[in-house]
Amino acid sequence: MALKVLVGCKRVIDYAVKIRVRPDKLGVVTDGVKHSMNPFDEIAVEEAVRMKEKKIAKEVVVVSCGPAQSQETIRTALAMGADRGVHIEIPADQMTVLQPIHVSKILAKLAEKEAADVVMLGKLAIDDDSNQTAQMTASLLDWPQGVFASKVEQKDSGLEVVREVDGGLETIKINLPAVLSADLRLNEPRYATLPNIMKAKKKKIEKIKPEDLGVDVAPRIEVVSVEDPPVREAGQSVGDVDELLGKLKDKGFSS
Amino acid sequence: MTDLEKRKSKEFMTMFLPRATIARRLAAFQSRRQASTVVLIEHRGDSGINQGSLAAITAARTLNQDLHFVVPSASKELPSNIAKQITGLAPAAVHLAVHSSFARPPVPETLAPFLQDAIKATDASHVFAAHSAFGKSVMPRVAAALDVAPISDILSITPDGQTFERAIYAGNAICTVKSNDSVKLITVRTTAFDKASSTDGASDSKVSVIDGSPDEITTFEKEELQKSDRPDLATAKVVIGGGRALKSSENFEMLNTLAGKLNAAVGASRAAVDAGYVDNSLQIGQTGKIIAPELYIAIGISGAIQHLAGMKDSKVIVAINKDADAPIFQIADYGLVGDLFKLIPELTEKV
Numbered sequence: 001m002a003l004k005v006l007v008g009c010k011r012v013i014d015y016a017v018k019i020r021v022r023p024d025k026l027g028v029v030t031d032g033v034k035h036s037m038n039p040f041d042e043i044a045v046e047e048a049v050r051m052k053e054k055k056i057a058k059e060v061v062v063v064s065c066g067p068a069q070s071q072e073t074i075r076t077a078l079a080m081g082a083d084r085g086v087h088i089e090i091p092a093d094q095m096t097v098l099q100p101i102h103v104s105k106i107l108a109k110l111a112e113k114e115a116a117d118v119v120m121l122g123k124l125a126i127d128d129d130s131n132q133t134a135q136m137t138a139s140l141l142d143w144p145q146g147v148f149a150s151k152v153e154q155k156d157s158g159l160e161v162v163r164e165v166d167g168g169l170e171t172i173k174i175n176l177p178a179v180l181s182a183d184l185r186l187n188e189p190r191y192a193t194l195p196n197i198m199k200a201k202k203k204k205i206e207k208i209k210p211e212d213l214g215v216d217v218a219p220r221i222e223v224v225s226v227e228d229p230p231v232r233e234a235g236q237s238v239g240d241v242d243e244l245l246g247k248l249k250d251k252g253f254s255s
Numbered sequence: 256m257t258d259l260e261k262r263k264s265k266e267f268m269t270m271f272l273p274r275a276t277i278a279r280r281l282a283a284f285q286s287r288r289q290a291s292t293v294v295l296i297e298h299r300g301d302s303g304i305n306q307g308s309l310a311a312i313t314a315a316r317t318l319n320q321d322l323h324f325v326v327p328s329a330s331k332e333l334p335s336n337i338a339k340q341i342t343g344l345a346p347a348a349v350h351l352a353v354h355s356s357f358a359r360p361p362v363p364e365t366l367a368p369f370l371q372d373a374i375k376a377t378d379a380s381h382v383f384a385a386h387s388a389f390g391k392s393v394m395p396r397v398a399a400a401l402d403v404a405p406i407s408d409i410l411s412i413t414p415d416g417q418t419f420e421r422a423i424y425a426g427n428a429i430c431t432v433k434s435n436d437s438v439k440l441i442t443v444r445t446t447a448f449d450k451a452s453s454t455d456g457a458s459d460s461k462v463s464v465i466d467g468s469p470d471e472i473t474t475f476e477k478e479e480l481q482k483s484d485r486p487d488l489a490t491a492k493v494v495i496g497g498g499r500a501l502k503s504s505e506n507f508e509m510l511n512t513l514a515g516k517l518n519a520a521v522g523a524s525r526a527a528v529d530a531g532y533v534d535n536s537l538q539i540g541q542t543g544k545i546i547a548p549e550l551y552i553a554i555g556i557s558g559a560i561q562h563l564a565g566m567k568d569s570k571v572i573v574a575i576n577k578d579a580d581a582p583i584f585q586i587a588d589y590g591l592v593g594d595l596f597k598l599i600p601e602l603t604e605k606v
Contacts, residue, residue, distance in 0.1 A: 132395035139399035165388035
């Protein structure tokens, strides 16, 4: 098959960090906070690299939209086995209004430019929790979408994708070229080894601006405010099962 | 004559139009402005209309506009499993997306063109769907085709339909957003809205067929759904969640027994799912299911941020864990520290 795979990855606040809402209530505190590659994107990169190892893919190009620090994220993907990177330069202060609609347009244009056969993304980014980019990219390209994939295999001249859906699993057959999004169980990403991290430093990262691809990144959705969620009042501890059942009965739960 | 002069003379002339003409033009102008609301209806066999779609209908009804349903159907008739329910929900009109492949779960690529046509035909300003696996798959696809930014998993909508709340960072922050797009494609968090109910005695709605024969670039092959006697995890009033401390899938049976007595659904933390104790579809959390039951009992669950994202809107939370320092106790209304292997059988017996 020898497919060319374009993998998207995003630099986000690390999943283990306890986020804090900014005092100006327009976002969360990002300064000095640990960032890493979106966990779903790690899975996407891993899948692309495995496709190359299985000789299903011939080249893996990784792309990330963001400020200069996004290059660290791209380097991580290169260290995992991607061949080269593309950094779409977006100033840091524009990141809060860069939305899936913009990213999908960038990815679609890039996929055409690179003549990609597969665009591989994470199902969602753990910061905005949108779960839209893969679907939108597929729509713009008029390609099939294999989203929330937990298994991807070659089948005839296309792909068979097992998806995680509400009640269980769904298997679909899609034509190529296609857009895929990785769900949690697609694979377990590798850690980049030190030799590979060193090798990655020599791999090329091309820098492009959205305008170079003809994409307008003017905001479409305005952030009015970002607030803390409603706080639950502190609870109480109960000593034993009887006390627990008593409290629940008082609350109106009868068996 | 300059443009300005021409315009001014036109306005001047309007003063002399007959009143009837002015009234007619005003009415035409107002009806042109009257956009409609579309709701994508998901339905399956005997269960009728999905709970998520009923929540989407409630959200849609916030806006005072004509309500149109788009219903996938394999035939040109309103599917019999939902006909009565649909009538009872009294939409202004029902638009059937007819395709032979819709006899099985619809594929987003095949449904999207129908939904797009319906949005154009009804002059929709707002389109709602549940934030279900299907809603999530199809709505952004249609949004991209219309060049609008979709708004996913909303918790609330203002009556003017412009401003929405949604959760970000696994629910650790709530973001209020405003969309300026002329068509808004919105998915709705099922637990955030009441489920619309059908009323008896409503008259049959107007049913029309959306024409279309899209290319089938994706085909549905099969599905493997979790079969369970338990109520549906997403909508059960009582849910029991099991964590990795259960240690095995056999031990999860203990929770099933307790669930049977409480008529509860059983869910799990990601750790328990990853360890293979239960199926993926039982996962509660940021990347699993978001639930908000009346009562959630967390058993052997430590309370990672991502799990809390999935259940912290539950009305009452009970936590049972051996570790008194487990984060789950910080959000539990009632916390019981102890060995679940002793406490659960006791609870099951006494409940």
